[in-house]
Amino acid sequence: MSAIAALREQAQSEFARAGYPTTREEEWKFTNVAPIAEAPFAPAPAVEPSRKAIEPFLFDGAVRNQLVIVNGRVSKALSSISALPKGVTIDQSNDAIAAVKSAKSSLPFVAQNTALFEQAVVISVAPHTVVEEPVHILFVNAPGGARAIAATRLLVAVGEHAQITVIESYAGVSGDGVGFTNAVTDFVVSASAVVNHYKIQRETATAFHVAATFVQLGRSATFASQSLTLGGKLVRNDVFATLDGEGAECTLNGLYLAGGDALVDNHTSIDHAKAHCPSHEVYKGILSGRAKAVFNGKIVVRQDAQKTDAKQTNKALLLSDDATINTKPQLEIFADDVKCTHGAAIGQLDDDAMFYLRARGIAERDARDILIHAFAGEILDHITIDAVRAKVESAVFAKLESL
Amino acid sequence: MLLEIKDLKVKAEDKQILKGLNLSVNPGEVHAIMGPNGSGKSTLARALSGHPGYEVNGGSVTFDGRDLLAMSPEERACEGVFMAFQYPVEIPGVNNAYFLKAALNAVRKHKGLQELDAVEFMQLIKSKAKLLEMDQAMLSRSVNEGFSGGEKKRNEIFQMAVLEPRLAILDETDSGLDIDALKIVANGVNALRAKDRAMIVVTHYQRLLDYIVPDFVHVLSGGQIIRSGGKELALELEAKGYR
Numbered sequence: 085m086s087a088i089a090a091l092r093e094q095a096q097s098e099f100a101r102a103g104y105p106t107t108r109e110e111e112w113k114f115t116n117v118a119p120i121a122e123a124p125f126a127p128a129p130a131v132e133p134s135r136k137a138i139e140p141f142l143f144d145g146a147v148r149n150q151l152v153i154v155n156g157r158v159s160k161a162l163s164s165i166s167a168l169p170k171g172v173t174i175d176q177s178n179d180a181i182a183a184v185k186s187a188k189s190s191l192p193f194v195a196q197n198t199a200l201f202e203q204a205v206v207i208s209v210a211p212h213t214v215v216e217e218p219v220h221i222l223f224v225n226a227p228g229g230a231r232a233i234a235a236t237r238l239l240v241a242v243g244e245h246a247q248i249t250v251i252e253s254y255a256g257v258s259g260d261g262v263g264f265t266n267a268v269t270d271f272v273v274s275a276s277a278v279v280n281h282y283k284i285q286r287e288t289a290t291a292f293h294v295a296a297t298f299v300q301l302g303r304s305a306t307f308a309s310q311s312l313t314l315g316g317k318l319v320r321n322d323v324f325a326t327l328d329g330e331g332a333e334c335t336l337n338g339l340y341l342a343g344g345d346a347l348v349d350n351h352t353s354i355d356h357a358k359a360h361c362p363s364h365e366v367y368k369g370i371l372s373g374r375a376k377a378v379f380n381g382k383i384v385v386r387q388d389a390q391k392t393d394a395k396q397t398n399k400a401l402l403l404s405d406d407a408t409i410n411t412k413p414q415l416e417i418f419a420d421d422v423k424c425t426h427g428a429a430i431g432q433l434d435d436d437a438m439f440y441l442r443a444r445g446i447a448e449r450d451a452r453d454i455l456i457h458a459f460a461g462e463i464l465d466h467i468t469i470d471a472v473r474a475k476v477e478s479a480v481f482a483k484l485e486s487l
Numbered sequence: 488m489l490l491e492i493k494d495l496k497v498k499a500e501d502k503q504i505l506k507g508l509n510l511s512v513n514p515g516e517v518h519a520i521m522g523p524n525g526s527g528k529s530t531l532a533r534a535l536s537g538h539p540g541y542e543v544n545g546g547s548v549t550f551d552g553r554d555l556l557a558m559s560p561e562e563r564a565c566e567g568v569f570m571a572f573q574y575p576v577e578i579p580g581v582n583n584a585y586f587l588k589a590a591l592n593a594v595r596k597h598k599g600l601q602e603l604d605a606v607e608f609m610q611l612i613k614s615k616a617k618l619l620e621m622d623q624a625m626l627s628r629s630v631n632e633g634f635s636g637g638e639k640k641r642n643e644i645f646q647m648a649v650l651e652p653r654l655a656i657l658d659e660t661d662s663g664l665d666i667d668a669l670k671i672v673a674n675g676v677n678a679l680r681a682k683d684r685a686m687i688v689v690t691h692y693q694r695l696l697d698y699i700v701p702d703f704v705h706v707l708s709g710g711q712i713i714r715s716g717g718k719e720l721a722l723e724l725e726a727k728g729y730r
Contacts, residue, residue, distance in 0.1 A: 437576050445597070
């Protein structure tokens with residue numbers, strides 16, 4: 085039996101044994117996955133949405149490498165890859181998954197994914213290869229009329245001194261059914277390699293999205309990620325980054341918007357395993373209605389990780405009285421010569437700023453929009469690809485309108 | 488008459504601050520309001536601008552024949568009432584030029600004028616920036632964020648220059664300014680004096696009035712105006728104090 089087949093078998097029995105997590109578990113204390121666990125999911129159907137249906141989620145004209153995966157299967161018809169240099173391959177080699185960090189994870193949803201995913205997407209960048217143009221991987225969830233699960237698996241393996249920008253997006257094509265995306269992603273960033281990552285989640289208002297992202301950083305490697313959560317009814321993002329070489333640098337930023345009775349949970353874990361590594365983290369949320377958010381930011385500094393410089397900030401804007409957030413920094417520091425800072429700020433729009441804008445003639449509604457956009461802008465400013473930023477920004481503004 | 492305040496009573500944090508204030512201002516006039524700390528000077532400025540923390544519980548304010556107190560803060564601004572803040576607010580993430588364009592176009596729209604496009608707006612603010620010796624870089628920074636005290640006050644008068652109000656209320660604009668910054672701000676204010684524009688200059692010190700020479704000086708004490716006179720009254724107050 086191949087390594088991946090054995091892994092799948094093991095994951096299958098592991099998930100069958102343990103099942104979905106409950107709120108009795110510390111990591112799931114504030115996130116009740118009962119809406120997912122209460123009824124089984126069928127495998128997402130083999131369908132091909134029209135190009136028109138997914139166009140809003142593509143970056144046509146600006147990004148020339150776009151791979152579209154529908155319900156966990158690559159769609160050749162909807163994909164277009166035309167600007168990859170030599171040294172970069174994108175294929176569906178499931179075998180590669182057996183060797184990466186996610187394969188060793190015991191998380192229930194990761195086990196479920198390992199048991200279920202059909203085709204992995206594996207992006208390999210050879211050492212010293214600079215991929216000038218970004219690569220966009222669009223995962224489309226199209227449940228049709230069913231209650232259906234799509235397990236998506238992405239691996240980005242980047243060789244020494246190589247560089248790539250990966251846009252990982254999740255979109256939903258609406259139907260009467262309920263889509264559940266179980267996403268697992270690995271980044272293996274070798275020594276001195278640079279990875280810019282954008283995760284853009286824009287699934288439908290009824291969708292479930294549970295994702296785990298594993299990042300392994302070598303010596304002097306750089307990983308910078310902007311995660312945007314704009315859709316879904318229940319969203320859980322886990323990020324596990326390991327700074328496993330001296331001088332590695334990791335940035336995890338996030339912006340999430342939720343209204344109605346949606347729940348967005350971001351759990352991040354940054355493991356400083358080696359010395360001289362900086363990490364930066366800014367997560368911001370905008371909540372309205374009865375939306376709930378969870379932020380858990382874990383930073384581990386191992387005994388050998390001297391001169392660690394870790395900064396974490398978590399801010400949330402609550403636009404209604406009924407929106408709630410549970411936020412928790414979790415610092416575990418075993419080295420003595422380190423800098424670790426964390427801060428959380430939860431609140432409403434600043435009354436003084438509101439009055440200042442209105443006192444200059446700006447209507448109350450517009451003043452409110454200006455301040456909310458400014459709050460989101462701190463994260464959006466990190467999107468350095470103009471066309472992507474413009475499209476994401478209008479998606480953010482459209483979502484804000486609906487809050 | 489541009490502004491007529493009759494028997495104005497204002498409460499802040501459940502304390503009666505203004506206890507029947509009367510003041511009439513004609514177009515083109517500059518009125519200085521002086522008085523000791525806690526006399527109600529800033530309360531008057533903030534109540535006129537519609538600050539939600541100040542509750543009017545008596546009297547009337549008529550601006551160009553209309554009931555000012557019935558208007559929202561933004562309506563007052565659009566009608567031409569401008570308050571230069573004593574403590575300008577820092578707004579991270581909101582670009583200064585973007586903010587000012589939104590404000591100017593809101594005011595223009597209210598007046599039935601066409602909104603300015605980006606090019607027209609930049610031309611306008613460049614000429615106004617010169618007046619206040621504003622560094623262009625300040626325009627692309629976030630509103631007041633990281634500005635020095637002097638830069639903040641200069642930014643207030645710059646906004647006034649762009650918005651061209653009919654009534655400008657300067658709330659302790661001189662506080663926290665060194666003499667060089669004070670001169671720049673005063674020069675800016677003087678350049679904006681016009682026969683169709685009135686100003687109310689609220690200050691604790693006579694110093695500002697060396698540079699912005701008022702037509703009338705009023706002494707506010709205990710929530711009422713207790714004395715009024717010409718510019719020489721300021722000098723007398725400086726010599727003898729507020730007693």
